[in-house]
Each structure stands twice: as structure tokens, then as C-alpha cells.
Amino acid sequence: MNYYYFTQKSMAMPLEIRVRGGRNLEEFNRFGNMNPTPEFCGRPYLMDRPSFPIAGNLYFVGNLWCSSHLIDTGDGLILLDTPTAGSLPGLLFNIAALGFNPRELKYIVVSHAHSDHFGAVAALAHLTGAKTFMSAVDTRDMRENPERMEKMNLDLGYYNECFTPDVELEDGDIISLGNTRMRCVLTPGHTVGVMSHFWTLEDEGRAFHVGIYGGAGFVSLSRVALERNSQPLSLQQDFLDSIDKVWDEPVDIMLGNHPFHNDVYFKRKRFLAGEEDAFIDPGEWHRFLGELRAKYLTFLEKSPQEVEAMYARSQISDYYKGI
Numbered sequence: 001m002n003y004y005y006f007t008q009k010s011m012a013m014p015l016e017i018r019v020r021g022g023r024n025l026e027e028f029n030r031f032g033n034m035n036p037t038p039e040f041c042g043r044p045y046l047m048d049r050p051s052f053p054i055a056g057n058l059y060f061v062g063n064l065w066c067s068s069h070l071i072d073t074g075d076g077l078i079l080l081d082t083p084t085a086g087s088l089p090g091l092l093f094n095i096a097a098l099g100f101n102p103r104e105l106k107y108i109v110v111s112h113a114h115s116d117h118f119g120a121v122a123a124l125a126h127l128t129g130a131k132t133f134m135s136a137v138d139t140r141d142m143r144e145n146p147e148r149m150e151k152m153n154l155d156l157g158y159y160n161e162c163f164t165p166d167v168e169l170e171d172g173d174i175i176s177l178g179n180t181r182m183r184c185v186l187t188p189g190h191t192v193g194v195m196s197h198f199w200t201l202e203d204e205g206r207a208f209h210v211g212i213y214g215g216a217g218f219v220s221l222s223r224v225a226l227e228r229n230s231q232p233l234s235l236q237q238d239f240l241d242s243i244d245k246v247w248d249e250p251v252d253i254m255l256g257n258h259p260f261h262n263d264v265y266f267k268r269k270r271f272l273a274g275e276e277d278a279f280i281d282p283g284e285w286h287r288f289l290g291e292l293r294a295k296y297l298t299f300l301e302k303s304p305q306e307v308e309a310m311y312a313r314s315q316i317s318d319y320y321k322g323i
């Protein structure tokens, strides 16, 4: 297979590492308002960046806003989450650029019922015939709240649409295809039925545990937001319980629903600079979950006015300073 290894020079503009070095994490909140800027919303292709391998049979095919991961199982491809529908051309380009035919897509697994993770699913399933998966809990939420869903679809870009998964997942279900067995764990909070995923991959004889925490954003969990969306206040405690639930999972390679959750583009930069194991970091899972819990607890203390101020403007451009 021929991969296109995009080098830094071939990218539209240079990618500078500004986040991990020197930035005060108190000033920067990766779980804050990381929505696209108005310019990104109007021209979603501006968020597109080249796809790249992470390790073994695992690839990043998402964009600056939404993560999307591709697994080559040897018996077809699994895609974990899609970006919004407006970014479908970039997703297809990114899959093809790695040497894969999008028609090899067999399974599309959706972490949770938010448009920035499922917006392109209906179109992609139509194009490829892939089977779609999402938790039964979020599927019910999607079905029973069409107005809330439609508003979110419109708020998050053009053409996003709901879908009905072929398979409704329960806690602990295994998705099996080719060389991959993906365990799906219900971690409610961010949505009522968000799932985290865990599996093992092989890379040149080494085995790595891969983990992705589903739904790390918590703005939807303020009392005001929960009331507005007619969702139970108990989701606030669920969010903490879910962190505890997966705390002990062994994770060597941490993925994120969004690239700014696990700094994937910055790891890619380090990889290109010669750091072969840039994506492998067994300590990241606990650092991430610890940061998530601490920031969430601080968030819960905030007044509605403080929350509003915290989400007044998008920080996505701050995070990617230099791109």
C-alpha cells in the first residue's frame, strides 16, 4: 500500500507547537468553547489537514475540529466517528490519501449522538453501504428528541442529519471485524448514552492498548443547559462516575473525540521531527482524566454568568496558534 506521508512543507501553512510548552493550562481549557470560528463554519474545508498513521493499523482521518479514526482490520475498514457533513469531502480525501478505497468501509461506529460526530454518517453509509453502530441509549435519545437534534444539526453546520444505526450497542458490547475487537463501554454524562472504546492493536510485533474517552465536553452539563434540553440533573454525577468507571483501563495510545483532547496534531509534528513513539504515552490516560475531572469540578462551581463568559468565544484558533 502506498501512503502519502505529508511533510510539514507540504501542508498549507506551518504547524507550530505552542500548546504544551509554556501555556498555562488554567488559562486554556481544552474542554471549553472549541467550536469552529465563523470563518471555519462558513468554509469547513479550511479545517481539513492531511491524514496520517498513528500506529499499526490505526490512522487519523479527522480535521482540526473533529477526530475521526480509521482501522484497517484486514477484513474491511472501521471508522470511529465522522466529522460534520460539511467536512465529508475532506474525510473521503483523507481516507483515499492513505491508499484506502472508502468503499472498503464496513463499519461506522459513533461515540455519541452529537452532530460533530455523526453528521456525515447518513451520507457516508449511503455511499459505502457500511453498517452503522451507536449506543441504544443515545439512539433512543436521538429518536425521541427530533427538535433538539435538528437544532443541533443546524447549529453545527450544513447538511448534518440524524441516522438510525443498524446496531444499537449495549454496555460492554464487542465490535469484531478482522483483526480488531473493540470493546464499547457506556460512559454517560456528556450525553445520556455516550460510549468509550477500547481495543488492542499490533505494531511491528508490539501490542498496544488503545483507548478513547467518549464525550469529554461538559458545557451541556450546566444546570441551565440541562434544563433547557430537558435532561436530568443526575447527568452531572454520571459524568464523574464515568471517569471512575474507566480510570483503571490500561491505555498506551490515547485517542480523543476531538484532536485538542489528545493533542494529536502536535504528536504528529513530534513524529515528523523524529520522535518515533510520539503517539505512545501510557501516562496520558490518567493525566487526561485527572484534568477532565478537575476542570469539570471547577466548572460546576461557576455561576451561569461565569459559564456564559467562559463560552463567549471560541478558543480553537488559540489552541492551533500558528496553523
Ligand SMILES: [Zn+2]
Pocket (backbone or CB within 6 Å): 112, 114, 190, 215, 217
Ligand atoms: Zn459531543
